[in-house]
Amino acid sequence: MQKRVCMADFPDTSYPGPLRWGRMILRSTCSSCGQPLPLTILSETIPCPYCQATETIDRQLWLQLAGMLDALTDRHEHAEGTLGEGARQIVYQLDPAPPACEKCGASLADEAVDAGYARDLRCPGCGDPAGVAPAPDWILDRIAPARTVVSADPPPGSSSGEGAPASTASLQLVAMACPRCGGGLEITETSGRLFQCNFCSVDVYLPDEIWRRLHPLKKMLPLYIGFKGKSAWRQEQEADAAMRDAERARQEKEKAAATAIRDAERKELAAKSVRSKSLAWRVVLVYLILLLGSIAITWLTAAAGGPGTGLMVLGGIIVVLATLVTCAFVTRPIALATGYPGEWQLFATWFWVPFALAMPVVGSIMALVRGILLARGRFGSSTITSGSSSASYDAIVLQQGEGRPAALFFVALATLWPLLLMGIISPEDAARTLSWLSPG
Ligand SMILES: [Zn+2]
Ligand SMILES: [Zn+2]
Ligand SMILES: [Zn+2]
Numbered sequence: 001m002q003k004r005v006c007m008a009d010f011p012d013t014s015y016p017g018p019l020r021w022g023r024m025i026l027r028s029t030c031s032s033c034g035q036p037l038p039l040t041i042l043s044e045t046i047p048c049p050y051c052q053a054t055e056t057i058d059r060q061l062w063l064q065l066a067g068m069l070d071a072l073t074d075r076h077e078h079a080e081g082t083l084g085e086g087a088r089q090i091v092y093q094l095d096p097a098p099p100a101c102e103k104c105g106a107s108l109a110d111e112a113v114d115a116g117y118a119r120d121l122r123c124p125g126c127g128d129p130a131g132v133a134p135a136p137d138w139i140l141d142r143i144a145p146a147r148t149v150v151s152a153d154p155p156p157g158s159s160s161g162e163g164a165p166a167s168t169a170s171l172q173l174v175a176m177a178c179p180r181c182g183g184g185l186e187i188t189e190t191s192g193r194l195f196q197c198n199f200c201s202v203d204v205y206l207p208d209e210i211w212r213r214l215h216p217l218k219k220m221l222p223l224y225i226g227f228k229g230k231s232a233w234r235q236e237q238e239a240d241a242a243m244r245d246a247e248r249a250r251q252e253k254e255k256a257a258a259t260a261i262r263d264a265e266r267k268e269l270a271a272k273s274v275r276s277k278s279l280a281w282r283v284v285l286v287y288l289i290l291l292l293g294s295i296a297i298t299w300l301t302a303a304a305g306g307p308g309t310g311l312m313v314l315g316g317i318i319v320v321l322a323t324l325v326t327c328a329f330v331t332r333p334i335a336l337a338t339g340y341p342g343e344w345q346l347f348a349t350w351f352w353v354p355f356a357l358a359m360p361v362v363g364s365i366m367a368l369v370r371g372i373l374l375a376r377g378r379f380g381s382s383t384i385t386s387g388s389s390s391a392s393y394d395a396i397v398l399q400q401g402e403g404r405p406a407a408l409f410f411v412a413l414a415t416l417w418p419l420l421l422m423g424i425i426s427p428e429d430a431a432r433t434l435s436w437l438s439p440g
């Protein structure tokens with residue numbers, strides 16, 4: 001039922017005075033006589049200007065209207081429509097506007113500001129009366145910014161009874177003849193509709209044209225409410241915004257905490273990686289010394305028939321075990337850097353070791369190729385299927401040379417291991433090669 005109009009239609013949005021003023025033009029219908037009932041005062045009871053019946057306007061309706069006006073004045077918006085419950089419908093028109101004299105248009109805002117108590121107000125321009133009163137408590141309870149109510153029509157029984165020009169000056173007197181005895185009847189606007197003849201005591205029902213003259217249909221005089229401070233609407237908006245800000249701050253804090261944890265984890269991993277790499281280098285070095293030492297012993301004793309079968313078998317077992325241990329140590333930095341599980345590590349290093357150990361030529365070439373790959377540290381994407389499950393791994397590059405200890409290990413395995421094997425298996429060939437190599 002509510003229609004909003006763009007404020008471009010209301011050029012004057014800056015209203016004077018410290019209060020935020022809103023204007024209400026309200027109309028309902030008298031439930032007794034069916035005539036229009038202008039709501040020109042903020043009250044739960046409104047006398048019908050036509051039939052004098054006392055009409056009630058529910059607090060709830062007033063609160064709804066005042067609440068809308070509070071928001072509209074803060075938003076500089078206009079609204080019009082109908083609201084109500086059952087038979088009691090109110091046609092409203094709400095605008096942000098300061099109180100003004102309905103006769104000459106002069107602003108009443110300055111006169112109306114002080115509304116600590118109800119009093120009559122005079123237009124500074126033409127002296128036309130108006131009423132000003134503080135907003136009733138039941139309005140304040142629900143709409144805290146409401147301060148002052150100004151009615152262009154002074155409320156009946158408002159503070160200053162004497163000197164109010166409206167009541168006596170405009171008192172109309174109408175004369176008519178008694179329809180029964182012809183006696184002259186003098187009727188005023190305070191007379192009831194059913195009037196008793198002073199002469200023949202008959203009850204005279206006053207005809208419409210006379211009644212209407214005495215009780216002209218009232219103009220839809222506006223009612224004003226002055227609000228102080230932020231409207232409930234704006235307070236809600238600001239509370240929402242504050243809540244959103246708090247939520248955003250909380251999320252940012254959470255994110256920062258998560259980042260800090262991730263950073264710490266990354267740092268720890270990096271430290272771990274550095275430690276495992278340096279350990280891998282040391283293990284490879286020991287492995288190299290072991291291999292070279294073993295080669296030296298077997299080759300130098302080759303001419304004398306070798307160091308003895310038992311010792312050579314023992315030495316061979318030690319070297320094979322050392323190979324496996326070293327492989328474990330050089331694989332570790334790669335595992336840390338990639339984060340990939342064992343099945344991927346298996347193909348990165350372990351898989352190639354048995355070939356290198358058991359197939360001195362083909363296996364050695366495979367180990368050499370593996371060593372070059374590990375030195376470059378680039379691995380393509382792969383999919384490993386084992387049984388019914390299959391896992392895919394993205395291509396990865398080892399940034400910090402985590403594959404280099406493993407590379408050196410495979411190069412050693414490809415080159416030194418066959419030499420050792422030759423010294424063990426055929427010491428004669430070894431001795432012959434040695435004597436051929438030595439210049440003497
Ligand atoms: Zn009425
Ligand atoms: Zn005036
Ligand atoms: Zn009479």
